[in-house]
Amino acid sequence: xxxxxxxxxxxxxxxxxxxxxxxxxxxxxxxxxxxxxxxxxxxxxxxxxxxxxxxxxxxxxxxxxxxxxxxxxxxxxxxxxxxxxxxxxxxxxxxxxxxxxxxxxxxxxxxxxxxxxxxxxxxxxxxxxxxxxxxxxxxxxxxxxxxxxxxxxxxxxx
Numbered sequence: 001x002x003x004x005x006x007x008x009x010x011x012x013x014x015x016x017x018x019x020x021x022x023x024x025x026x027x028x029x030x031x032x033x034x035x036x037x038x039x040x041x042x043x044x045x046x047x048x049x050x051x052x053x054x055x056x057x058x059x060x061x062x063x064x065x066x067x068x069x070x071x072x073x074x075x076x077x078x079x080x081x082x083x084x085x086x087x088x089x090x091x092x093x094x095x096x097x098x099x100x101x102x103x104x105x106x107x108x109x110x111x112x113x114x115x116x117x118x119x120x121x122x123x124x125x126x127x128x129x130x131x132x133x134x135x136x137x138x139x140x141x142x143x144x145x146x147x148x149x150x151x152x153x154x155x156x157x158x
Contacts, residue, residue: 070135075124079131
């Protein structure tokens with residue numbers, strides 16, 4: 001995501017980011033905004049730049065609850081936190097054995113195809129408690145201090 005060349009986006013429908021951490025890095029935030037629009041600008045090394053229709057979705061994961069600063073009016077990101085704890089080595093052995101089993105993967109695919117989506121994918125992303133918390137945690141010390149003053153009606157916010 002942080003490199004200048006975007007040729008990898010051509011023809012992509014799903015981009016998976018295994019460890020998202022952009023706190024305090026405006027360049028990363030802007031790179032995340034860029035592919036979330038109707039067209040993608042493709043720039044390949046030693047090639048001409050061109051635009052194509054965008055059919056790409058992002059699935060990003062992180063271990064940090066302050067990974068992204070979130071604006072109050074953010075409409076692009078659905079933020080969810082998982083309470084799942086690390087499991088035993090046996091659990092992961094079984095999990096990866098099941099992933100390698102075509103019949104079991106097909107059963108999961110069948111379930112997902114039949115699962116009813118309960119929110120409008122064309123509407124702004126829901127504002128979840130996790131999204132609110134991430135926005136709060138990603139604030140700078142100065143922003144947090146000013147927000148606390150505002151909330152408590154202190155100083156110039158009285």
